[in-house]
Amino acid sequence: MLTPTAKKRVAILISGRGSNMVSLLEAARAPDYPAQIVLVVSNRPEAAGLERARAAGVPTLAIDHKQFATRMAFEAKLHQALLDARTDLVCNAGFMRMLTGGFVDRWRDRQLNIHPSLLPAFPGLDTHERALGEGVKVHGCTVHFVRLEMDTGPIVAQAAVPVLPGDTPESLGARVLEAEHRLYPHALRLVASGAARVVNETIEMVVPNVVPKTLFSPALYSAPET
Numbered sequence: 429m430l431t432p433t434a435k436k437r438v439a440i441l442i443s444g445r446g447s448n449m450v451s452l453l454e455a456a457r458a459p460d461y462p463a464q465i466v467l468v469v470s471n472r473p474e475a476a477g478l479e480r481a482r483a484a485g486v487p488t489l490a491i492d493h494k495q496f497a498t499r500m501a502f503e504a505k506l507h508q509a510l511l512d513a514r515t516d517l518v519c520n521a522g523f524m525r526m527l528t529g530g531f532v533d534r535w536r537d538r539q540l541n542i543h544p545s546l547l548p549a550f551p552g553l554d555t556h557e558r559a560l561g562e563g564v565k566v567h568g569c570t571v572h573f574v575r576l577e578m579d580t581g582p583i584v585a586q587a588a589v590p591v592l593p594g595d596t597p598e599s600l601g602a603r604v605l606e607a608e609h610r611l612y613p614h615a616l617r618l619v620a621s622g623a624a625r626v627v628n629e630t631i632e633m634v635v636p637n638v639v640p641k642t643l644f645s646p647a648l649y650s651a652p653e654t
C-alpha cells in the first residue's frame with residue numbers, strides 16, 4: 429500500500445478551461461493514487477480552470493505572462509513557485525505558452541504534456557481539423573514528456589478514437605477530449621508510480637505490460653503494490 433508520503437507532488441499548468449486538470453484532480457482523490465495535486469498555475473489570470481481548481485480546494489496561482497518583460501523572467505517566477513510548492517512533477521494541461529530550453533531542462537523527465545493527436549502526427553494547433561483534412565480513420569491523444577521542440581518527447585501513453593463519417597472538428601474534438609480525460613490520469617499514474625520511466629529517450633515500462641484490449645497503450649492496468 430502506498431503511504432501518503434510516497435505520493436508525488438504534482439503541479440498542473442493551465443491556460444484555459446482546465447477540463448484535463450479536473451480529470452487529474454478527480455483521479456488524485458483516490459487514496460491509492462500515487463500523486464497529489466499541490467498547485468495549479470495559470471499564465472492567464474482569467475482562465476476558467478483557476479476557479480474550478482479553487483472550488484476543488486487546491487492552491488492556485490495566476491502568473492500573468494504579460495506582466496513580465498521576457499519569457500525567462502516569467503519562467504523564473506514560475507520555477508520558483510514550483511519549488512516553493514515542493515513540486516516533483518509538472519503536468520501541462522492546456523498550457524498555451526512556449527517554454528525556453530532553460531525551463532525545459534530544469535524539469536527534464538519531470539514534466540508531462542497532453543496533446544490532442546496521435547503524435548508524431550499533427551503536432552501544433554488545429555489537430556482535429558487537420559486530421560479530418562488528411563482523411564485519417566483513427567485519431568486520438570498523447571501524453572508525453574516535454575522537450576524543447578513543441579509536442580515532441582518520449583511518449584508515455586496514447587489513446588485512439590475512430591473518425592466517423594460526418595465528423596466535424598467539434599464532434600471529433602469532443603470524442604478525443606473524452607479520451608484525454610481517461611488517458612491523462614492513467615499516464616500520470618504510470619509515471620508517478622515509477623511504472624514508466626525515460627530510458628534513452630523512450631519509455632521503459634518497469635511492470636510487465638499486457639497486450640492492450642482497448643485502444644489505449646500501454647493498456648489500463650492496476651499498478652502493483654509497492
Ligand code: GRF
Nearest residue numbers: 445446447448522542543544
Ligand atoms: C486539450 O485538448 C489538450 O490536449 C490541449 O489543450 C486542450 C486543453 O483543454 N493541450 P482543457 O483546458 O484541459 O479543457
